[in-house]
Amino acid sequence: MAAQGTExxxxxxxxxxxxxxxxxxxxxADADYAVFDFTESGKRRAGVHVTTADGAANEVSCVGPIHGRLNSLGQRLPCDNDSTFNGGQCP
Structure with missing residues (x-):
């Protein structure tokens, strides 16, 4: 991934x-990764969700205070057309 940068x-x-x-x-390497930061009903959780090509899934959650700022990347990274979060409406 380093050779391809943020593409x-x-x-x-x-x-x-x-x-x-x-x-x-x-x-x-035949796996899909999602670095996430969710706040629902006042409860925040963050981590990484990994799904391999054979369908196995695993989640590694952050422990302790969460200081992430994924929202700030929204203006710098391409929109994920496949995500249900975007409702299929990428700019």
Missing amino acids: QLRYAHCNRFQTDRAEVTFSR
């Missing part, structure tokens, strides 16, 4: 009543 990264965001979800996704 592989995609951004998705969903904001509605008591819900704010942001994620950055990419694929590497």
Whole structure:
């Protein structure tokens, strides 16, 4: 991925009543990765979700205070056309 830089990264965001979800996704070595930061009903969680080509999924959650700012990447990364967060409406 380093040789390709940010071209592989995609951004998705969903904001509605008591819900704010942001994620950055990419694929590497037959696996899909989603770095996420979700706030729902005042509870925040963040981490990385990994799905392999055979369909196995695993999630690694952040522990302790979350200081991420995925939302700030929305203006710098391409929109993820495939994410349901964007409602199929990338600019």
